Amino acid sequence: MTTFPVSPKTIFMRSKFQLAVLFGISALFFTACSESAGKDKPVDMEKARAEIQAMEDAYAAGEKARDADKVVVYYSDDAISYNRNEEPTAGKAAIKERIAQRLAKDTTGNSNVYKIVDLFGNGDMLVEIGSWSVLNPSGTEVDKGHYMSYFEKRDGKWVCVRDMNATSMPAK
Numbered sequence: 001m002t003t004f005p006v007s008p009k010t011i012f013m014r015s016k017f018q019l020a021v022l023f024g025i026s027a028l029f030f031t032a033c034s035e036s037a038g039k040d041k042p043v044d045m046e047k048a049r050a051e052i053q054a055m056e057d058a059y060a061a062g063e064k065a066r067d068a069d070k071v072v073v074y075y076s077d078d079a080i081s082y083n084r085n086e087e088p089t090a091g092k093a094a095i096k097e098r099i100a101q102r103l104a105k106d107t108t109g110n111s112n113v114y115k116i117v118d119l120f121g122n123g124d125m126l127v128e129i130g131s132w133s134v135l136n137p138s139g140t141e142v143d144k145g146h147y148m149s150y151f152e153k154r155d156g157k158w159v160c161v162r163d164m165n166a167t168s169m170p171a172k
Helices: 008-039 047-063 067-073 092-107
Strands: 075-082 112-120 125-135 141-154 155-165
Touching: 047 067, 047 112, 047 125, 047 155, 067 092, 075 092, 112 141
Parallel strands: 075 155
Antiparallel strands: 112 125, 125 141, 141 155
């Protein structure tokens, strides 16, 4: 009589377990692939560039009008802004307050210009590398630098979720 080191019933139970595990892993794999497929869709970069530049122009116009409400439209409710020489500002309300304080203190009459240098991304996210210039009332550049903004498309509209900037001018 032949004896099996493992009973046929055990082999059958192991096979069912292995099949169930294989099925579960396959289901997770296909679910992950289908969820990420939408996030990796290409972005019409020409259209996105025009939309983001329009946002940058509106930001500058809001600053020039000394209207923090018009400036803060740029940001998502959960945005975090990283500025020079200060701690990060978290949340749209706090960013609006910081902007309002900055605009109230600025009596120079200067205006800002923001320009896209590079824009890349896919799906519902974009990263912008930009340049900024501060022009005095006669149009002379008095400060300049670069910024980086991370955008997400929410409810069909791009909003800035994170941004940071740095000056390129030597310290005085």
